[in-house]
Amino acid sequence: MHTPIFYGAVHLLFFQDERVLLLKRQNTGFEDGKWSVVAGRIDGGEEVKTAAIREAKEEAGVDILPEDLDIVGVIHRKNVSSEWIDFYLKVRAWQGEITNIEPHKCEELAWYHLRELPDNMIGYIRQAIEKDHSRMWFESVGW
Template sequence: MQRFKLIPAVHLFFVQEGQVLLLRRANTGYEDGNYSVVAGHLDGYESVIQAAIREAREEAGVEIDPADVQMVGVMHRLSNDERVDFFVEIVRWTGEIWNREPNKCDDLRWFAWDALPDNLIPYVRRALDNYRQGRWFDSVGFEQVE
């Protein structure tokens, strides 16, 4: 019998001066036209911190010191598959943030916490709310299963 496997991902909350960095997905086939945060799957044999550093470089063009990656939440999520999402706070980085993946992202900009866009992916909005409320763990999508 084959073991059950989860898909792990890391989501980066770049935070500065009362704002959070969001990107609008485009041409990916998943939630295109909606906002999210810099994020990506772990590649395997890669720590969450290593994945966060890699995604920051790949998507936003900045370098992050491992000591500046702060774990702020975990979400066990059920949608069309089952996932575990790790959320990290980034308040310090080296370089200028810019859209390194214009083929997957058509907008990358800062939003004030009280002016987040309506078309923010729902689980990302929930994770951002959890972060602001200091809630470290959440389970989403299992309501119909329990």
Template sequence: MSKKRFQMPVAVHLLLTREGKILLLRRFNTGYEDGNYSVVAGHSDGNEDVKSAMIREAREEAGIEITPNNIQFASVMHRKLDDERIDFFFAADSWEGEIANMEPEKCDDLSWFEIDNLPYNIIPYIKQAIENYINGVQFDIYGW
């Protein structure tokens, strides 16, 4: 009798920065953290590496193209809230195209914020990940 192995979702998050600012989106009508700011993010669809998943999510959510050479690993977070997840954070400061809200049914604001003066209504683990990025912390455990 074989026992099913534990599996957890893999999420990817993009820290888009420009001139000391970071791009944040406010979640809307999703059922998760609505009204709070996050970054461009999503999940691996399976059969794709995490960098490819991040590039796909950047296109789907912000309408931009990022090449694999322009996206850099920032950190990984093992996170536990209602469930357990692995979050990969990537950073980019160059891309092709104009940033646009490609999912207005899930996002009601897409704005640049000073990276050291984030809005009060940012999702806490996202705030932690941004602080980790600023401080060069590449691994974190959150919510345990």
């Protein structure tokens, strides 16, 4: 029997006027050149919403209150050498101006209309954005 090792990540879904905030990855070693969302690993001893709030500040420079986050979905994802549990959080409100705080890892932050998403998106991120966020959803990817 194998001992499972899961990594956890949070993915923030910022929506505004039928648009979603996307982040173009660079210099990370994972899916560079593709569009994703503000996201990151959950640090040890860190609750999901706390991790999302930290990532929003680190990557986009905004502050979010826990009550302004809704966990809307989960993806159990398998990569070549690791397994992930990804939590998707819809951001209802934030304070501050969205800014690219990590230009060494993020080529660009941009708002895209939900009906005009770029072709070069990470597949499971596109799936998550296109889901019905009025209720909790679950997907398995890479199995």
